[in-house]
Amino acid sequence: MITMERRDLILSLLKEKDVVTVKRICEETKASESTIRRDLTDLENKQIIKRVHGGGASLLKKKREEPTLIEKTTKNQREKNKIAEKAASFIEEGDSLYLDAGSSTMEIIPFLKDKSVVVVTNGIPHVQLLIEYDIETYVIAGKVKRGTAALIGTKAVESIKEFRFDKCFLGGINGIHAELGLTTPDPEEASVKRTAMLQSQITYVLADPSKFGEVSFANVSEVSDVDIITTVGIAEEHVTELSKLTNIEVIAL
Amino acid sequence: MITMERRDLILSLLKEKDVVTVKRICEETKASESTIRRDLTDLENKQIIKRVHGGGASLLKKKREEPTLIEKTTKNQREKNKIAEKAASFIEEGDSLYLDAGSSTMEIIPFLKDKSVVVVTNGIPHVQLLIEYDIETYVIAGKVKRGTAALIGTKAVESIKEFRFDKCFLGGINGIHAELGLTTPDPEEASVKRTAMLQSQITYVLADPSKFGEVSFANVSEVSDVDIITTVGIAEEHVTELSKLTNIEVIAL
DNA sequence: CTGAATATGATTGACTTTGACTGAAAATGG
DNA sequence: CCATTTTCAGTCAAAGTCAATCATATTCAG
Numbered sequence A, B: 001m002i003t004m005e006r007r008d009l010i011l012s013l014l015k016e017k018d019v020v021t022v023k024r025i026c027e028e029t030k031a032s033e034s035t036i037r038r039d040l041t042d043l044e045n046k047q048i049i050k051r052v053h054g055g056g057a058s059l060l061k062k063k064r065e066e067p068t069l070i071e072k073t074t075k076n077q078r079e080k081n082k083i084a085e086k087a088a089s090f091i092e093e094g095d096s097l098y099l100d101a102g103s104s105t106m107e108i109i110p111f112l113k114d115k116s117v118v119v120v121t122n123g124i125p126h127v128q129l130l131i132e133y134d135i136e137t138y139v140i141a142g143k144v145k146r147g148t149a150a151l152i153g154t155k156a157v158e159s160i161k162e163f164r165f166d167k168c169f170l171g172g173i174n175g176i177h178a179e180l181g182l183t184t185p186d187p188e189e190a191s192v193k194r195t196a197m198l199q200s201q202i203t204y205v206l207a208d209p210s211k212f213g214e215v216s217f218a219n220v221s222e223v224s225d226v227d228i229i230t231t232v233g234i235a236e237e238h239v240t241e242l243s244k245l246t247n248i249e250v251i252a253l
Numbered sequence C: 001c002t003g004a005a006t007a008t009g010a011t012t013g014a015c016t017t018t019g020a021c022t023g024a025a026a027a028t029g030g
Numbered sequence D: 001c002c003a004t005t006t007t008c009a010g011t012c013a014a015a016g017t018c019a020a021t022c023a024t025a026t027t028c029a030g
Helices: A003-016 A022-029 A033-045 A066-071 A075-089 A124-132 A153-160 A187-198 A236-245 B003-016 B022-029 B033-045 B067-089 B124-132 B154-160 B187-198 B236-245
Strands: A049-052 A055-058 A096-099 A118-121 A136-139 A142-145 A150-152 A165-170 A175-177 A181-184 A200-206 A218-221 A227-231 A248-251 B049-052 B055-058 B096-099 B118-121 B136-139 B142-145 B150-152 B165-170 B175-177 B181-184 B200-206 B218-221 B227-231 B248-251
Touching (some): A003 A022, A003 A055, A022 A033, A033 A049, A075 A248, A118 A124, A124 B142, A142 A153, A142 A187, A142 B124, A150 A187, A165 A187, A181 A187, A187 A200, B003 B055, B022 B033, B033 B049, B033 B055, B067 B200, B067 B227, B118 B124, B150 B187, B165 B187, B187 B218
Parallel strands (some): A096 A165, A118 A136, B096 B118, B096 B165, B200 B227, B227 B248
Antiparallel strands (some): A049 A055, A142 A150, A142 B136, A175 A181, A181 A218, B049 B055, B181 B218
16 A cells, blocks of 8 residues: 555544544554554644544644645645754753744644643744643743734843743744845844844754845844754855854755 | 543533543543543643542533534624623724633624724734734733633733733633622633733623622632623622622623 | 665564552541 | 541553664665
8 A cells, every 4th residue: 555545544534533543543554553653653743633642633724635635745845844853853851942933933843742841932823733732832922913923023022031942943034144144024023033042042043945145134143143954955055155154954855 | 442532531521510420430431540530630730620529520611512512602602792792892992902811802803893903912812813803913921821822820910011901801700709709710810810900991801691609719809890791691689789889781682 | 677765564662551559638427 | 526438649560552773675766
């Protein structure tokens, strides 16, 4: 049985019954436990299901055709997910984390499962997910920005200052340039990001290859203040140039 | 049986009958006493139920709607909507409002359309709706409470103090009693509500008739500090008694 | 056809859940 | 008020479940 066929079968089993044991799936698919477990972890990382001890519980989102849902996991999605996975690998037990608003950082959340970390965020959509994964969560104060549902403004900046982080994960950086540093379109968001960085021991920037060499409107910080996580597709010249200034992780897909 | 299945079963048992013995749950689930007790403590920690000696009493809100429960919620829904409409009628152009977490106050949001108000809230689910209705919104800081997705704790209390409100709308008041005042199950939430009231010119409490004459665990304030909005179904004695102390709006359905 | 990348299944040791047992705490009934 | 019964939290060993590793099998490109 081909991988995708098998996964579709798992999903339909989950649609019938919210919770299905691994053993049961093995019987249905005639695949080994190992394989099923792999499928389940993958499906969870793609945020299609939520796993529980003893079986996997279907969760996230509607019942629109599963085949398309799997294939719709675009290259971009996969890219973001890989970056998030790498980012999560730096996280240790007991860490206090800041998750910046935006979809890139949201992808990190499934990897935090059972890690006993404390998360502070300014992203409203993050909160629901964090609750689902049962992670201790704090939200900073701030004005809600339309579109991204991020908390920004003076209140946000002041509010962040009341926390200290072991690690800070930033997304939404639209420009990464060796001399001109990290930039983003909205100055209000830039302030929030900058303040979060100042409160953190170490900051990771999650960025796709298209952002390198670009410059946006509002400056956030120097390149040397952060570690960068991205995927292949970035020009060699950028890698060598940036790696003189800081750590840059380039992930194969 | 998988943990999650078992817990769902416990919750549905609790929905039928407010109080169920451990022994009874054991029979239903075919699990040992130890396991059930563990489930109960966990569910309590997750703030989904409240335990009592001899069995556990269901508390905080819905989990999965049964057909019967759907009808119940639609009836409740209409009630809540009417209350919200009345509450909204007090709101004037340019007001700054505090919307407490909880479904009652969320119903107010659609009535705010095109009213040019500023809203501050501690309810995460509120934010998404407020964005949709294009309302200027601020979120207070705080720790995320599982289940209700409300922001609570010291940070929340401190954060509220940085705002001033024309009107404050409270939901989630489980007890309204002429002498013993307004009460709610969670002391942390009570502090937040109390602080919000202090920052506001006037406070409205949204409550359904079942809450009158009841007393819950944590005190929020005196009855005289708030205006009450409810629907018919409340006993006459309560109305006359309370109307000596404050304004009480009783809405026909 | 060969080698690299990927998928699979068996095995292991770590971790989680479970149920029986224990003594403490709470309700019950004189 | 005390003694009895019931209910409860904590501990422990056993069973179940899981992630990690490895060796094998399959796929695909060159």
